[in-house]
Amino acid sequence: MPSGARFVTTELKDRPSITMAIMFKVGSRYETDEQAGVSHFLEHMFFKGSAKYAGAKEIAEAIEGVGGVLNAATDKELTMFWARVPRTKAKLAVDVLGDMLFDPLFDPKEVEKERLVVLEELRMYLDSPQEYVHSLFEQISWPNHPLGREIGGTEASVRALTRDDLLGYLNEHYLLRNMVVTMAGPLNQEEAIGLIEPYLRPRGNGTVPAFLPSTGNGLSPNVLIKQKKTEQAHLCLGVHAPSYMDKDRHVIDILNCVLGEGMSSRLFLEVREKLGLAYDVHSYVNKMFDTGVLGVYAGTEPRQAARAVGAIVRQLRRLCEEPVNEPELTKAKEFYKGRLLLQMESTNSVATWYGGQEALTDRIEDVEQTVAEIDAVTADRVMGVARELFSQALQLAVIGPFRSETPFLKQIA
Structure with missing residues (x-):
C-alpha cells in the first residue's frame, strides 16, 4: 500500500470463521537494557481502552459478545494482535483491533494499574521452573545480549518505564511500514483492504528500526x-x-x-x-x-x-x-x-x-x-x-x- 502497510489475505470460502491479525516487526530484541519489557508492556496497554472502546471491559465484551476470541503475543522479533470471529462479524473484528491499535488512550492511571499486572505476570513466570529454565538457557546462550533477556523485562526495568517511554517507543516502532495485516476466511483481498484501510493512521518518522546482531555460540561448555x-x-x-x-x-x-x-x-x-x-x-x-x-x-x-x-x-x-x-x-x-x-x-x-x-x-x-x-x-x-x-x-x-x-x-x- 502507499502507506507502506502490507496486506496478506487468504480466501477460504468454506470456513465459518474469520481471523484477522495485525503484526508489527518489533519485540524484545529491539529494546535497550533500559527499555527491557517495553514491547510487552505496550501489548498490555493496547487492551486498556481506545477512543471508541472506553476500557478493557468494552474491548473484551465487543469480541466475546459474538463468541469471538481476542488476544496478543509479544516475542523477540514480532508482536501480534489477533481476533477470530464468526464469518459474519469481520467488520467488528476490524473495528476493535483498528481502534485499539491506532487510537489507544494510554490513560496514566491505567498505565500504573497495568504495571502491577505485568509485574505479577513476571513473578508467575519466575515461579514456574519448567518455563523459567528456557529463559535461563537463552541467557547463557546469548549473554549480555537482548536475545538473552526475558521478553517481559525485569521488575526493575518495568518499574522504571514511564508513560512517555511507552509513547516514545510506540512512535518509533509501531509504524505502518513495519506492519502486516493478515486475514484468513471467506473474504477476498479487496474486501479486506476496504475494511481495514480507514483505520490506518501514520505515526513516527517512517524509519524502520534495527536490532543488535546476534553473537556467536559460547566457545566452551x-x-x-x-x-x-x-x-x-x-x-x-x-x-x-x-x-x-x-x-x-x-x-x-x-x-x-x-x-x-x-x-x-x-x-x-x-x-x-x-x-x-x-x-x-x-x-x-x-x-x-x-x-x-x-x-x-x-x-x-x-x-x-x-x-x-x-x-x-x-x-x-x-x-x-x-x-x-x-x-x-x-x-x-x-x-x-x-x-x-x-x-x-x-x-x-x-x-x-x-x-x-x-x-x-x-x-x-x-x-x-x-x-x-x-x-x-x-x-x-x-x-x-x-x-x-x-x-x-x-x-x-x-x-x-x-x-x-x-x-x-x-x-x-
Missing part, C-alpha cells in the same frame, strides 16, 4: 544453575541453530523431529521409555532473523539429573555419527508435513502462518513449497547439519537443588 528447592530438576541444553533465512531452515526442522518431537522420537524412546529418567523430554527449534536455537528440555528427579543430561548428549552425538535410516527419515517428514497440514484447518493458523512470513522475511512460502522443501531433505544433510551444530559448545541451564555445576559439566564437555 557452560552450565548456569538456579538453585531452588524443587521436587523435580528442570534442564534445558542446546546450541545455536540456523535462522529462518538459512538454506538449512527445513533441515533443522526434520532433525528436530527425529530427535525430540513426539512420543516416537529418539529422546522420548530413550530417556523416558527405556531409561525412565523423565516424564517430559522433548526438543524444539526457535528461529530468528540471523540465528536460532536447538534446545532440549527434560524434567527429572534431581538425583538423576546429570545422568539424564548424559543420555540426551548421547542422542545428540548419535545424530553426528550415523545417518538417519530411511524409515525414520520418512516418519519425521510425514510427522512434520502432517502437523503443518492439520494446522491449516484453523483460520487463525492460516492467517498467522502467511502473515508471519511476510512480516519477518518479506516473502511467502506456501504450504506446497514447504512440503516440497521437506521432501527434499536427505539423511546426509541431516547428519551434516548435526555435525555443524554440535561442533559448537553445549550450553546448559538447570533449576533445582544443586550446589555444583561439576557433574553437569562432565556430561556436556
Whole structure:
C-alpha cells in the first residue's frame, strides 16, 4: 500500500470463521537494557481502552459478545494482535483491533494499574521452573545480549518505564511500514483492504528500526544453575541453530523431529521409555532473523539429573555419527508435513502462518513449497547439519537443588 502497510489475505470460502491479525516487526530484541519489557508492556496497554472502546471491559465484551476470541503475543522479533470471529462479524473484528491499535488512550492511571499486572505476570513466570529454565538457557546462550533477556523485562526495568517511554517507543516502532495485516476466511483481498484501510493512521518518522546482531555460540561448555528447592530438576541444553533465512531452515526442522518431537522420537524412546529418567523430554527449534536455537528440555528427579543430561548428549552425538535410516527419515517428514497440514484447518493458523512470513522475511512460502522443501531433505544433510551444530559448545541451564555445576559439566564437555 502507499502507506507502506502490507496486506496478506487468504480466501477460504468454506470456513465459518474469520481471523484477522495485525503484526508489527518489533519485540524484545529491539529494546535497550533500559527499555527491557517495553514491547510487552505496550501489548498490555493496547487492551486498556481506545477512543471508541472506553476500557478493557468494552474491548473484551465487543469480541466475546459474538463468541469471538481476542488476544496478543509479544516475542523477540514480532508482536501480534489477533481476533477470530464468526464469518459474519469481520467488520467488528476490524473495528476493535483498528481502534485499539491506532487510537489507544494510554490513560496514566491505567498505565500504573497495568504495571502491577505485568509485574505479577513476571513473578508467575519466575515461579514456574519448567518455563523459567528456557529463559535461563537463552541467557547463557546469548549473554549480555537482548536475545538473552526475558521478553517481559525485569521488575526493575518495568518499574522504571514511564508513560512517555511507552509513547516514545510506540512512535518509533509501531509504524505502518513495519506492519502486516493478515486475514484468513471467506473474504477476498479487496474486501479486506476496504475494511481495514480507514483505520490506518501514520505515526513516527517512517524509519524502520534495527536490532543488535546476534553473537556467536559460547566457545566452551557452560552450565548456569538456579538453585531452588524443587521436587523435580528442570534442564534445558542446546546450541545455536540456523535462522529462518538459512538454506538449512527445513533441515533443522526434520532433525528436530527425529530427535525430540513426539512420543516416537529418539529422546522420548530413550530417556523416558527405556531409561525412565523423565516424564517430559522433548526438543524444539526457535528461529530468528540471523540465528536460532536447538534446545532440549527434560524434567527429572534431581538425583538423576546429570545422568539424564548424559543420555540426551548421547542422542545428540548419535545424530553426528550415523545417518538417519530411511524409515525414520520418512516418519519425521510425514510427522512434520502432517502437523503443518492439520494446522491449516484453523483460520487463525492460516492467517498467522502467511502473515508471519511476510512480516519477518518479506516473502511467502506456501504450504506446497514447504512440503516440497521437506521432501527434499536427505539423511546426509541431516547428519551434516548435526555435525555443524554440535561442533559448537553445549550450553546448559538447570533449576533445582544443586550446589555444583561439576557433574553437569562432565556430561556436556
